[in-house]
Amino acid sequence: MPSRPRLPRLPQLTPPLDARRGYAQHEILAELRRLVLEGNLPPGTGLPLGDLARQFTVSAIPVRESLQTLIGEGLVEHRPNFGYQVTMLTSAELRELYVVRERLESAALAAAAARATRADHELAKEIHARLEEAVLTENAVAYHRETRNFHLALVRPSGMPRVVHMLEYAWNITEPVQPMVHVSTMDRVVLHADHSKQLAAFLARDADALLTVTDLHHQRLNGVLENLPTDIGLFAEPAGQEDI
Structure with a gap:
């Protein structure tokens, strides 16, 4: 039987809204979700109650309730005789989720290009500037974070809230892996060049050009995913290979 791991050292927690009463259950849930999505709790990290x-x-009760909610969101899993841990995907599962993300993103982009307001354009430009800074300073963590923000900024004006919600849900499940943190600097440069073309098409309200460059971007992403390291604990072993 595998030993139960201890919780790693955590960064500073967000203080509770009411310091006298302490953390409410919804605050614990939000904080645990944040720690997972920001990569502070990598795939496979044990989460002892x-x-x-x-x-x-x-007490353990609000923590257990929060972890059960995160199981429903695909961020946490429970293993018999082991306990709770941050979900580990196989490399094949990660690629499958990227396919889901691609389809959902493409479904919303054309509508978003037509419906985007001046405020939507300004937000996309601001996030693109932060992406540019992350590339220039080789800040992989910031690049990963702003990539998500940029893609969501392009689809949120679509007027398709259910599609956007499903995209965010699928995206969240891949976040513990932090894929863009583990790619090369040159990969980030090339992918960011695609972002610049996406922004230009979005600002021009050119849906066809936006979909064309996004399709190329997805192809590049698939190539990058194929080359993610498989020997640093990012991925679970495929079923049937755990004991090989």
Whole structure:
């Protein structure tokens, strides 16, 4: 039986809204979700109830309820005789989720290009500038974070909230892997060149050009995913190979 891992050292937690009453269950849920999505709890990280309860100075009950919600969101899984842990995907599952993301993004982009307001354009330009800064300073963590923000900024004006919600849901499940943190600097440069073309088409309201460059961007992403390292604990073993 594998030993139960201890919780790793966590960054500074967001203080509770009411310091006297302490953390409410919804605050614990939001904080655990944030820690997973920001990569502070990598794939496979154990989430012992007792350790987490001590971190939040609460009983195990609100922590367990939060973890059960995160299971429903695909961010956490529960293994018999092991406990809770951050979900580990196989490399094939990661690629499958990217296919889902691609389809959902493409479905919303054409409508978003036509419906985007001046405020939507300004937001996309601001995020693109942050992406540019991340590339120039080789800040892989910032690049990964702003890539998500940029893609969502392009689809949110679509007027298709259910599609956007499904895209965010699928995106969240891939976040513990932090894929863009683990690619080469040159890969980020090439992918960011695509972002610049996407922005230009979005600002011009040219849906056809936006879909064309996005399709090329997705092809590049698939190539990048094929080359992610498989020997640093990012991925689960495919079923049937755990004991090989």
